[in-house]
Amino acid sequence: MKISILGSGMVGQALAGKLAEIGQDVMVGTRNPGKIADWLAKNPKVKTGSASESAAHGEIIINALTGTSTLDMLKSIGEAHLNGKILIDIANPLDFSKGMPPTLFVSNTDSLGEQVQRALPQVKVVKTLNTLSAHLMVNPRSLADGDHTLFLSGNDDEAKARVTSLLTEWFGWRDILDIGDITSARGTEALLLLWISMSTKLGTSNMQIKIVR
Amino acid sequence: MKISILGSGMVGQALAGKLAEIGQDVMVGTRNPGKIADWLAKNPKVKTGSASESAAHGEIIINALTGTSTLDMLKSIGEAHLNGKILIDIANPLDFSKGMPPTLFVSNTDSLGEQVQRALPQVKVVKTLNTLSAHLMVNPRSLADGDHTLFLSGNDDEAKARVTSLLTEWFGWRDILDIGDITSARGTEALLLLWISMSTKLGTSNMQIKIVR
Numbered sequence: 001m002k003i004s005i006l007g008s009g010m011v012g013q014a015l016a017g018k019l020a021e022i023g024q025d026v027m028v029g030t031r032n033p034g035k036i037a038d039w040l041a042k043n044p045k046v047k048t049g050s051a052s053e054s055a056a057h058g059e060i061i062i063n064a065l066t067g068t069s070t071l072d073m074l075k076s077i078g079e080a081h082l083n084g085k086i087l088i089d090i091a092n093p094l095d096f097s098k099g100m101p102p103t104l105f106v107s108n109t110d111s112l113g114e115q116v117q118r119a120l121p122q123v124k125v126v127k128t129l130n131t132l133s134a135h136l137m138v139n140p141r142s143l144a145d146g147d148h149t150l151f152l153s154g155n156d157d158e159a160k161a162r163v164t165s166l167l168t169e170w171f172g173w174r175d176i177l178d179i180g181d182i183t184s185a186r187g188t189e190a191l192l193l194l195w196i197s198m199s200t201k202l203g204t205s206n207m208q209i210k211i212v213r
Numbered sequence: 214m215k216i217s218i219l220g221s222g223m224v225g226q227a228l229a230g231k232l233a234e235i236g237q238d239v240m241v242g243t244r245n246p247g248k249i250a251d252w253l254a255k256n257p258k259v260k261t262g263s264a265s266e267s268a269a270h271g272e273i274i275i276n277a278l279t280g281t282s283t284l285d286m287l288k289s290i291g292e293a294h295l296n297g298k299i300l301i302d303i304a305n306p307l308d309f310s311k312g313m314p315p316t317l318f319v320s321n322t323d324s325l326g327e328q329v330q331r332a333l334p335q336v337k338v339v340k341t342l343n344t345l346s347a348h349l350m351v352n353p354r355s356l357a358d359g360d361h362t363l364f365l366s367g368n369d370d371e372a373k374a375r376v377t378s379l380l381t382e383w384f385g386w387r388d389i390l391d392i393g394d395i396t397s398a399r400g401t402e403a404l405l406l407l408w409i410s411m412s413t414k415l416g417t418s419n420m421q422i423k424i425v426r
Contacts (some may be wrong), residue, residue, distance in 0.1 A: 108320045148425045179410045187407030194400030197392045202426060212361045213418035
């Protein structure tokens with residue numbers, strides 16, 4: 001399957017590496033492939049291109065950009081390469097401008113997921129994978145054999161069902177929970193506040209939430 | 214032990230009922246005991262009084278008021294009845310004024326827990342029990358035999374240790390996680406956004422978070 005990954009940071013690399021490893025046709029969108037030359041040498045199956053080339057390549061788009069760059073980058077790619085496609089949105093609206101710990105630049109009455117969906121009404125935005133470490137996103141079974149929960153928010157039920165099967169097939173996710181339309185992204189994006197406190201206190205990012213029900 | 218419970222809604226009743234049942238000396242602070250006359254008839258060991266009488270009675274204070282009434286009520290009780298004591302703060306800053314679902318009237322860069330601590334600097338505020346249903350607060354073992362997580366935020370380590378033993382002893386909590394100083398209440402209060410989405414989607418409040426680590 002042709003997959004576009006926007007962003008070549010830790011999250012983009014984890015996803016691109018794993019997806020290429022399992023035989024997917026991945027193109028990472030990055031302005032500066034030179035910056036990840038060492039990583040690309042170890043992941044020779046991963047293609048690179050501009051953000052627009054990557055989006056044009058992908059049947060599915062994964063947004064692994066920082067929260068602050070997400071809207072500008074998506075707008076610069078333009079609707080022609082995005083409309084009708086599923087956009088898996090992993091970005092969190094983290095504002096590091098006032099130092100650590102970060103705060104959220106949108107929250108409570110709105111979310112970055114909603115902003116993306118409003119900016120691109122013809123795109124099927126599915127907010128997910130934004131509540132855990134890059135390692136656990138693609139290796140959920142490495143913790144408690146995968147007995148923990150991944151949240152899914154979005155307005156398109158078919159797109160959510162598709163993303164659920166893909167994440168199960170690609171990475172082995174066992175417990176994927178649809179929590180509602182894209183406004184429910186307010187809840188998972190705000191979870192970052194708790195995640196950061198816990199991660200600081202426990203001294204690890206190797207933890208996850210399980211919804212016991 | 215003499216315990217003050219401020220607020221006689223669902224949360225106050227669940228706590229007062231259970232604590233009286235296990236032999237604690239509970240006084241509920243309420244302006245209008247007539248409103249809970251039926252409940253009091255079934256829970257004859259529970260005392261009632263004004264909020265100030267209840268606070269004066271308690272060695273430990275439990276704030277089970279609504280978020281919107283918390284600060285005014287605590288200020289009206291006054292520091293004399295509160296200073297030096299542990300205040301278990303369960304209130305969430307839920308704003309229902311714009312309809313359902315509620316939003317938060319303080320979040321992201323501040324929290325109700327912090328507002329309470331700033332208003333009462335000599336009180337040992339421990340934010341906890343605010344992330345789950347009233348039933349599960351006092352009956353954690355009724356779900357997955359208690360294999361789920363309760364969060365604790367506060368500036369006073371001794372007070373947090375004390376509250377941890379009390380909640381274990383009173384209700385049988387198994388997994389209580391100290392997530393940091395009172396600023397970490399931003400994370401647990403914002404968790405309500407996720408909780409409300411999930412509860413709506415799953416059609417139940419009988420669910421809880423487990424931090425898998």
